[in-house]
Each structure stands twice: as C-alpha cells, then as structure tokens.
Amino acid sequence: MAPIALAVLATLLPALAQAKSSDRNQPMTLDSDNSDCNQSNPDSRCVFSGNVEIIQGTLEIRAGRAEVMQRGGDIDQVVLTGKQATMKQQMDDGTTMNARADRIVYEPKKELLTLTGSYQVESPRGSNSGQKMVYNMASGQMQSGGDGTRVRTVIQPRAATPAKAGGN
Template sequence: MTPRRAASGLALALACLLAAGPAAARSTDRDQPMELDADSQDCNVADVNSTCVFSGNVVIRQGTLDVRASRAEVVRRNGDIEQVILTGKQATMKQQMDDGTMMNASADRIVYEPNRQILTLTGNFKVESPRGSNSGQKMVYNMGTGQMQSGGDGTRVRTVIQPKAQAGSRN
C-alpha cells in the first residue's frame, strides 16, 4: 500500500465512523496528488523495513483531505505500510464527504494499520459530522467489520446522534 492509499484509507475509516447514511469520504480525493509538508523529514527510502518521520507542523493534503499533526510516522515492513502514526496536541483531520458535508476528527494520537484495517484514536478523541459525534479517551475502529469500541477502560464516552432531518440539513 502506498502512502497515498494509506492516507485515503485513514480518511475513509474516519468517515465511516459516523456514516448513518450513504455519505463517504470524497471518492475523488484518492486520485489527487498528496502533499506532505513538515519542518523536517527523516526517511530511508531504500530500506523496505523503515520508519519515515515527518516532524514539526506536519500538514498532509490530498483533495479535500487535510491532516495536521506535530509528528507523522510511516512504518514500513517488507515494503508495505504497516502503520501511520499521527501525534500532537491535537492531531486533526478534516475531509469533505461525497454528499458535501464535512467530517472532522482530532486526537492526541491517531494510529492507522492498513493491513489489519484498524484505526485507533487515543487521548481526548472526537469525531464529528452532521450525523453526530463520538468522543472519549480511546476508540478502536475495525474498518473490515465496522465494529467500533470506545470506553470500557474506566473512562466515559459520549455519542450524539442527530435526528435524520437535522443531519441532512447541516453542512
């Protein structure tokens, strides 16, 4: 999986978290060039088992996808992306959905594991869309099964589901 596909997968996973209807991450975004800006980059592209680190004011843009973090690590094993780790106070992501609405997410740490199809948000996470919101200290989302787990660790989680009429009228 290329870094472009990994970021697109991350966006799609977050979008699916609150999709009560057919809305999905902007499908044309994954066909756009990806821009990664940071104060510094440290990466060994010749090693198939390496970690590329982007640090300081990291900005990743691809179409309507906009990711911001203090640090981004792309971990490769055998040439495949094993993990994308975004950290900061807070790492944020926003993207327009195919239906025109916006999805926003933030957490102190966002870990995307494309081969396992697992997305983990920890540290004051919040995912918001016109359909609703989910917030707490930790959320694990399995993109393959659609299973989302939050809380259960002694912390509280909060979910708000907007009425269908209200969710469809927001932008």
C-alpha cells in the first residue's frame, strides 16, 4: 500500500498548478511517527500519523496525518490534516507554489482537490485564501466561498511575475 499511497500523494500538487513535471519520476520518501495499514481487502485504508513528511523531487508535503482510502483496489481519497497541512513545490518555470489548509482532500476519480479551514494558496502570480476552495483538475475551475465567508484573491500585475522559462 505505501508505494501506491505515495504515488497518489505525489499527484496532489502537480494537478493544482503546473508543478515541476520531472518530480513525478523522482523517488519519494514518507516519514511519520506511525503508520497503520489494512490491506485485507480491496477496500482498505492506510494512515500515517505524527509529523508526516512526504518528499518527492521538489514536492514537500507536511501534515499531522495522511489517510489514504482505496475502493476496489484503486485510490478513492487522500486526506491530509493538521494545523496546518502544507504543500510546497517548484514549478516548471522555476517559481515556487505554496498551499496550506487545515484539511486537504484529494479525490482522484472525481479529479477534485478541496482545501478547507483557513486555506491559502500562494505563487508569484498571486494568492487566494478563504475557508473553502474546490479545484477541478480536469477543467481548471476553482470555486471559493459561497458559504457566507469571505474569499481574498490577489492577482499580481504581469510585470511583477517572473518570465516563463524560454522567454515570453
């Protein structure tokens, strides 16, 4: 289970923002104080807890707990929790993207990434923060707010963002 869980966790950030594509081909390490996996059937669960740290290439994930659920032998959901769970990764253009939230849920079959609880996503292009954001990785659609809380988006002027690799 651990190699499958790690592979899924590695896809969290690349889907969110054109992350360093070579990271997917790098070895991954997962460190935690405890792990508890049940693989007795195709509907299983693996929990990593206590100072969870996942590193693959430039991708760094830190959380108090990482829970991976499988249905029918396929990854159904990955839940990262903590005060706060964080993700950091270098982009293909050399810039860095940071995200944090109290709870990060990845649903690969639905291609959804949900950040809840004082989330914040930051990159040189700008930032977005609030209480809940749902990101559809297939369409690129991002939805924030709508629950009575405020959302703050900051968009940097084009001149303030670094040039993409290769010109432009």
